[in-house]
Structures are given as structure tokens and as C-alpha cells.
Amino acid sequence: MKKSYQEIVQKNYPKENVLTNAIIAFISGGIIGIIGQILIDGYSYWLDISTKEATVCMLVTLIFFSCLFTSLGFFDKWVNFCKCGLIIPITGFAHATMSAALEYRKEGLVTGIGMNMLKLSGAVIIFGVVSSFIFSLIRMVVGLL
């Protein structure tokens, strides 16, 4: 019996190591979480600021180092290895933005960086804003009941 072309394509599609990837992402994402928590505790202890302010400082720190490591050229290898462990936290957002900025720097400040920096991460901002609006709306409605 003749097989259809798409059946042959499906048959020869390699299996991705979903379980291994998930474990690596779980551990590396967890490490980022621990680092974040240490930073929050450290900032609120050493700088004598509230947890809310320390959280902002922690985010800025993680963003700074993601951008720095991306610019130094080795963070993409880390992301490639850790996968969602580094992509889902704020490190992934910073990495995506920074890599696009680096890529288009040679095309000029406005036409290059300005217009292309959010090429990958723009969607995160748009849908982040939209979804937070929807959820705050739900929360408001629930609060009124």
C-alpha cells in the first residue's frame, strides 16, 4: 500500500526529549528563582527597603545580567541548554530584547535598534498588557460581588 507523503514525514520526525528538557528547565528555572529570592532578601536587608522595592531591584539586576551576558556572547548557549528555565523568567525577555538590539545595531539607532529591538519581545509586552487588563477586570468584578 502506498503511503502518503505526509505519513512518511510524520514517521521520520525525530522525538524531542520532552522529559529531559522539562527536568533541565525545572532545575534551571528553580535556580533563577532561588537567585531572585536571595537578591530580594539581600536588598531588603542591606539597603533597608521594603520587599516590594527589593523585588524591583531584583528584576533590574536579573535583566542587567541577562543583557550583559547576551552582549558578551555566551548567554545564548545557556538559554539553548536550559530552554524554558531561562526563557520563562524575566531573563528570557531581556535576552530576546537584547539579542534583537544587537542584531540590528548596524542598521542604525532609529531604523535599526529603535524599530527592531522589540521584534521578538514586543508580543510579550502587548499580550502582557492585554492579559493583565482582562485579569484586573475579572478581579474587579469578583471584588464587587
Place this chain on the structure above:
Amino acid sequence: MTIKFNDIYINETATVTGPYESKGPLGKYFDLCHKDLYFGEKNWEQAEEKSIKEAIDIVLKKSKLTEKDIDVFIGGDLLNQIAPSNYAMSKYNQSFIGIYAACTTSTLGLILSAILIQGGFIKKAVTFTSSHNTAAEKQYRYPVEYGGPKRKTTTFTSTGAVAALVSNEQNTIKIESGTIGTVVDSLSKDVYNMGAAMAKAAADTISKHLNDTKRTIDYYDLILTGDLGIYGKKILKEYMSSEYNINLEKYNDTGVMLYDLKNQPVYAGASGPACAPLVTYSYIFDEMKKGKYKKVLLVATGALMNPTMVNHKLTIPSISHAISLEVIS
């Protein structure tokens, strides 16, 4: 459609590559290898342009000719408006035909050169093609420094430029015939599995070539496809035997030959217009001259992928042009 050529030869070839290719198993066969991806230029697009000029200059130097001796240049690459080819050709004040056939540009260029020479319109043609890993990544995929995970079926665009001098002056490598392919829609939508999008076009062209020339697959010592990669190669083998009842035994794919698949981060293998000719003009021609292969069918494959059309949820069409190469002793 298959065209038979009488006395058309590939007189000289030139291969210029980037660092990944020179570290691969065929590294010693290339004419010029660059150590980084900028080739001393400011950006990757200009680097690709430079590599084309270098390939043309090497082929002219090897054949002791100047650009004035070449009647027409035929070439193209992977980037928008085939910019590197157009910019490179502005250096040579000679007739130029720019072509786009994605990763099968090399074989289309050879076929067109052979047609023009066979028809008696011109005497000498130089056909070239190029691709550049990071320039292609930037245009078709993600920023280079972005490390998002890639699927196993993803191919790695080769960096390099090749040029070949085609004429009717007798030489060892003869272009015996050429098959102009048709656009085939394999119904694939997966941009990370180009091998699957292209294998059907390769199968279509191989079977048409065999039908037109009334040959069997055993006629050839080697069938060489363009850049299907590990999985595309498996798909082609299985589809050829299932659909056309042809067993591909003496078969290989340049996508799996260019790199060391175990130790280089290239996933399913090499791709790009430079991939097929880089392997053919260097290693395969060398083996042909040594007598290992006498008749080779080069079936370069091109996925005619357009990011906008993919966003429109359309399938990826592909095309494949084949040339039959023979050694004249």
C-alpha cells in the same frame, strides 16, 4: 523538462567558506576559508557580497582569464532582492543574470549557462551562488544571539560562496544533461523541517529525469541531493521506494556531508544555496577525477519559503533542479 547537452564542461570551480565549514570533514578541499563570519567587512550582508567576489576572482585566476573574457555571469543567493549578488556584480562591468531558486540556485545557474552556450549565444559563463549563516538567520529566523531552543529537524545555513566557469572547451567534468524542476507543494508548513518540505520536490525531479532520459537509477554512480539533512534524506529514500518504486542505494545528501554532525552544533545538517556546490565542487569533483564516481546526478533542492506566506498559514512550496555530471577521461 530535461535538456541534453553535447559539449558543455565545467572548466574551473572556486569555493570560499566560513569557519564552520573549514572545521568540518571536507575543510581541506576548499580554496579559501575565513576564520570569522565577518570576512573583514562591517556586517554579514557585505561579508556575503565579499565572498562572492572572492569566489569569482579565484575562478578567474585559476582559469587565467579576466572578467572581460566572460560573456555572462549568472548567480543568486538567499537574501532579499538577491542583494549580495547584485552588489558583488557591480564590481564587474559585465552582463549579469540574477536568479533566485533558493538552495537550488547552483544547479539552475549551471543549466542556464549550459543552455546559453549550447545555443551558441555565448562562449563562456561564470555561475555563482552564496549563502551566509548569520545573514540568513537574521532574515529568515531569529537574531543570532537569541538562544531559543531549536528542533532536531532544523538545518544550519552554510556559509560560503562558489563560482564555476562553464564553457564548451573540453575538460574532465562534463554537464551531460539538466532537468528543470517544477514547483512542488508537499503540504508542509513546518519552517523548522525544511527537509520535509523539499524531499518531495527532489523525488519529483529525480523521477522526471529518469523518465525523460529513459534511464534507471543504476545508471548513476551517485545521486546527490542538495540540503535535505538527516531527516529529509530518510524521507526521500522512503518516499522514492513507496511512490516511484525506486531504491536509492548509491545516494547521499550534501547536507549531511558538509559538517561533522556529531561534534558541530548543526542539528539536522547543512542547508543554503552554497551547501550543494561546496560539497560537489570540492570533494565530489575530486573523487570524480580520481575515478571513484563516473556519473553523478546532482539534485539540489530549494525550499521557496517566504516568512509572510508562512504567517498567512500557507504551505511551503519547493523546487529542485538536477544536473547530470560525467567524467571525460
